[in-house]
Amino acid sequence: MNFNTIYEAAGGAPAIREIVEKFYPKVQAHPLLAPLFPEDIRPVMEKQYQFLTQFFGGPPLYSDEHGHPMMRARHLPFPITKERADAWLDCMRRALTETSLPEELQALMLERLSGPAYHFVNS
Ligand code: HEM
Numbered sequence: 501m502n503f504n505t506i507y508e509a510a511g512g513a514p515a516i517r518e519i520v521e522k523f524y525p526k527v528q529a530h531p532l533l534a535p536l537f538p539e540d541i542r543p544v545m546e547k548q549y550q551f552l553t554q555f556f557g558g559p560p561l562y563s564d565e566h567g568h569p570m571m572r573a574r575h576l577p578f579p580i581t582k583e584r585a586d587a588w589l590d591c592m593r594r595a596l597t598e599t600s601l602p603e604e605l606q607a608l609m610l611e612r613l614s615g616p617a618y619h620f621v622n623s
Contacts, residue, residue: 505557
């Protein structure tokens with residue numbers, strides 16, 4: 501693949517939308533993750549869309565609206581264990597497999613997210 505950013509390689513906004521739409525139902529169905537999230541998941545989905553867009557090299561939608569991401573700090577109110585980081589990444593892995601993104605790109609996205617996921621472990 502010969503692209504400047506993961507965002508571009510994935511095909512931009514529609515791909516990020518699709519990932520987010522496929523990811524949160526899995527989070528909401530996961531026994532370890534569901535209790536942490538609000539019933540109205542739409543605002544979280546919107547923020548995740550904005551964040552992943554910039555995280556994968558697209559326009560800085562999250563920072564434009566919410567300021568510095570400080571993602572570890574924003575996760576501190578929630579007890580994140582290693583098991584929850586594993587679960588989060590597994591939901592993301594399964595969401596990615598439901599897209600038509602090339603497998604190597606899926607693997608790259610997952611690898612890029614695994615650093616932050618384990619970095620957010622705080623409990
Ligand atoms: C490690 C496991 C993780 C757990 C258990 C977790 C859980 C949560 C929870 C409970 C929220 C707050 C929902 C609310 O608004 O009430 C949240 C918000 C968020 N999470 Fe995670 N998260 C994890 C990993 C990640 C990763 C790896 C990323 C991206 C790299 C991420 C990105 C976000 C974003 C962008 C928000 C919205 C922040 C905001 O309120 O502005 N999370 N997460």
